[in-house]
Amino acid sequence: MFQLTGIRYNYTTTHTLSFPDWTAAQGDRWLLTGVSGSGKTTLLHMLAGLRQPTQGTAIIAGTNLYTLSGNKADQFRGQNIGLVLQKPHLLSVLTVEENLLLTQYMAGLPQNKQRIAEVLSILSVLEKRKSMPHQLSQGQAQRISIARAVLNLPKLILADEPTSSLDDLNCMRVLDLLETQAAACGATLVIATHDARVKNRIANHLHLESVQTVSGTL
Numbered sequence: 001m002f003q004l005t006g007i008r009y010n011y012t013t014t015h016t017l018s019f020p021d022w023t024a025a026q027g028d029r030w031l032l033t034g035v036s037g038s039g040k041t042t043l044l045h046m047l048a049g050l051r052q053p054t055q056g057t058a059i060i061a062g063t064n065l066y067t068l069s070g071n072k073a074d075q076f077r078g079q080n081i082g083l084v085l086q087k088p089h090l091l092s093v094l095t096v097e098e099n100l101l102l103t104q105y106m107a108g109l110p111q112n113k114q115r116i117a118e119v120l121s122i123l124s125v126l127e128k129r130k131s132m133p134h135q136l137s138q139g140q141a142q143r144i145s146i147a148r149a150v151l152n153l154p155k156l157i158l159a160d161e162p163t164s165s166l167d168d169l170n171c172m173r174v175l176d177l178l179e180t181q182a183a184a185c186g187a188t189l190v191i192a193t194h195d196a197r198v199k200n201r202i203a204n205h206l207h208l209e210s211v212q213t214v215s216g217t218l
C-alpha cells in the first residue's frame with residue numbers, strides 16, 4: 001500500500017533525521033513508536049505529504065507522492081489519506097457539517113451530506129452536525145476528527161498520538177473507532193504513539209531509535 005525508501009529529513013543543515021525503509025500492505029495495521037523526539041510526527045507528516053523529505057521516495061497507492069504539487073497533491077491527499085492529529089484543527093467559524101463539506105470539496109469530490117450524516121452517525125455525533133467546534137467536548141471533537149479522516153473512504157489512515165490525553169475508557173473507544181473505521185474502508189492504519197496502552201492491540205511495529213538522528217549534511 002505504501003513504500004518508503006531512503007527517507008531523510010533536515011530541519012537544519014547540521015541535523016538530519018534518517019528513517020528506516022518501510023513497506024505496508026493494504027489493510028495492514030501499524031504502530032509507529034519511539035521516544036520523544038525520535039521523529040514519529042515528522043515521518044507521519046511525510047507519509048501524509050504535508051512535508052517533503054530532503055531525500056527519498058514515498059509510493060502511496062501506486063503514486064509517487066512527492067512528484068505531485070499544488071492542487072494535485074491536495075486532491076490526492078484528500079481522496080487517499082485520512083489524518084487524525086492530536087488536536088482536531090476544525091475551522092472555528094464553520095459548523096461541524098460545513099467543516100466536513102470542506103473536506104469533500106478540498107478532495108475534489110461532490111458535496112454529499114448523506115455521507116456526512118452516515119459517518120457522524122457511526123461515530124455517535126450526528127446531533128452535533130450543526131454545532132460550532134467550540135461547542136464540542138474534547139471527546140466529541142476527536143470523534144469529529146476521526147469522522148473527517150474516514151469521510152472520503154481513504155486508503156490510508158494516519159493518527160498522531162490519538163489517545164495520549166484520554167482516560168483508559170476513551171483510549172479504548174478511540175482505538176476501536178480507528179480500527180473499525182479502517183476496516184470499513186479497507187484502509188491501512190498507522191498510529192504514532194508512545195502510549196503503552198496501545199502497544200498490545202496492534203501487531204506490526206516500526207520503532208524509531210533515537211540514534212537515527214545523525215549530525216552533518218547529506
Ligand SMILES: Nc1ncnc2c1ncn2[C@@H]1O[C@H](COP(=O)(O)OP(=O)(O)OP(=O)(O)O)[C@@H](O)[C@H]1O
Nearest residue numbers: 011012017034035036037038039040041042043194
Ligand atoms: N520545526 C522544527 N525545527 C527544528 N527541529 C525540529 C522541528 N520540529 C521537530 N524538530 C526536531 O526533530 C526531531 C523529531 O521531532 P518529532 O516531532 O518528529 O518527534 P516525535 O517522535 O514525534 O516526538 P514526540 O513524541 O515528542 O511528539 C526532534 O529532535 C525535534 O527536536
